Amino acid sequence: MKFKSFLAKPFAAYVVKQIRRSMQQAVPDQEAIFQDLLKTGAHTQFGKDHRLEEGMSLAAYRQAVPIRDYESLKPYINQIKEGKHNILWKGQPLYLAKTSGTTSGVKYIPISKESMPNHFNTGRNAVFCNLTEMGSTRVFDGKMIFLSGSPELERVGGIPTGRLSGIVNHQIPSYLRTNQLPTYETNCIDEWETKLDRIVEETIDQNMTLISGIPPWMQMYFDRLTQRSGKKVGDLFPEFSVLVHGGVNFEPYRARLLETIGRPVATIETFPASEGFFAFQDSQLSEGLLLNTNSGIFFEFVPVGEIFSENPTRLSLPEVKTGENYALIINSNAGLWSYNIGDTVRFVSLNPYRIVVTGRIKHFISAFGEHVIGEEVEYSLMKAATESGVHITEFTVAPMISQQEGKSYHEWFVEFDHAPDDLEAFAGKVDGNLRNKNIYYDDLITGNILLPLKIRPVRRNGFIEYMKAQGKLGGQNKVPRLSNDRSLATALESFVEQ
Structure with missing residues (x-):
């Protein structure tokens, strides 16, 4: 010693x-x-x-x-x-x-x-x-x-x-x-x-x-x-x-x-x-x-x-x-x-x-009355990732609001280190976890008011590129887990895998 x-x-x-x-x-x-x-x-x-x-x-x-x-x-x-x-x-x-x-x-x-x-x-x-x-x-x-x-x-x-x-x-x-x-x-x-x-x-x-x-x-x-x-x-x-x-x-x-x-x-x-x-x-x-x-x-x-x-x-x-x-x-x-x-x-x-x-008081999704919070989305994604052997680099969630009844959904922007073989099946697991965690979200899915969530894969280092473009790379800056509007989602569109 x-x-x-x-x-x-x-x-x-x-x-x-x-x-x-x-x-x-x-x-x-x-x-x-x-x-x-x-x-x-x-x-x-x-x-x-x-x-x-x-x-x-x-x-x-x-x-x-x-x-x-x-x-x-x-x-x-x-x-x-x-x-x-x-x-x-x-x-x-x-x-x-x-x-x-x-x-x-x-x-x-x-x-x-x-x-x-x-x-x-x-x-x-x-x-x-x-x-x-x-x-x-x-x-x-x-x-x-x-x-x-x-x-x-x-x-x-x-x-x-x-x-x-x-x-x-x-x-x-x-x-x-x-x-x-x-x-x-x-x-x-x-x-x-x-x-x-x-x-x-x-x-x-x-x-x-x-x-x-x-x-x-x-x-x-x-x-x-x-x-x-x-x-x-x-x-x-x-x-x-x-x-x-x-x-x-x-x-x-x-x-x-x-x-x-x-x-x-x-x-x-x-x-x-x-x-x-x-x-x-x-x-x-x-x-x-x-x-x-x-x-x-x-x-x-x-x-x-x-x-x-x-x-x-x-x-x-x-x-x-x-x-x-x-x-x-x-x-x-x-x-x-x-x-x-x-x-x-x-x-x-x-x-x-x-x-x-x-979570954060201002970071939630309640565009349809579901009031989903950070703890719930993190739990839902990580449970599915652990069960599927998938590694997550970064993610955020926003509502996608459609003018057609029953066509709105939660849109998840996820950067994978090791992506799932079947993205649709993986999204289904995440959606099921969130439904079990939040009864209001489950009611909206059951009532056909919302479609099940959809995952948009972000390309490797996409979140880093986004943060850099915003002048927020490094230090104490972090990506919000949830937004109740589309501002962050819109900015991320150009970093999604095609």
């Missing part, structure tokens, strides 16, 4: 002990965080506008502060961007995380001094929990990589501003800098394919032990390594043992990623966003992600069917149930108040509180 792994072992054990303690007191921790948020929030411009008071009840708070999205928070963000102080949180944010929104354009999400540990420490905690369970911290003896956006920052209102992954890059402690790849100069390259080639050059001869990023971009990295070396990634990096992923559901990518690696490695799922790091996989043996209940965020949960209601039900931890889909609402020590982050979750355990991410 080398020096860094030797030192990491007792520190990891200490961190894990703290996390285990937090599991048992999640509810009181949440209550304490709520009151701590009020103490600071009451003295901000937002707090004065909404009459926040120290010690006010949760019921009173919910009356005073309705659920909001970025557009509703934007007037306060604009004041922060003008350099004003004490707007959403005390003083000025430490950083502004710049993120692209489909409805709000570019978003600027505040990160405070108090919220920064949530963003950085949670990823560390995820790794420590799993390594402790595995009984080894040897990954710290090798090189680690996070496929991320540029760490270069601009200033907006005097505040350092950039992509979250780049901001977090600045927080990596000095003792890990020598383990980190790629170099700062390579990380600053904007053009993804140029950057990827440089990353391959810098890592191909290194002792890589931990690799992390969004699954589709990790796959591109692995493919380039294999093309360059002629080896499986697991053979190229014999000590590679941990793959950390987040941003999208891992399951559609799992089979092909692990095939490219060529041997088993531990996979660790995380649930980060510019607004906060909400949950992480703490065990290789348990389903779901441990909710981050003691990290400066007070969580609320709204039944998905009520999220657009005028007065939706707002639940805190003691009131949630397993098996139900909730919209995730956060109140944070960065000054995000009753903020709808747009993700939906489902609890799989209440002791401790573990969740799975089920």
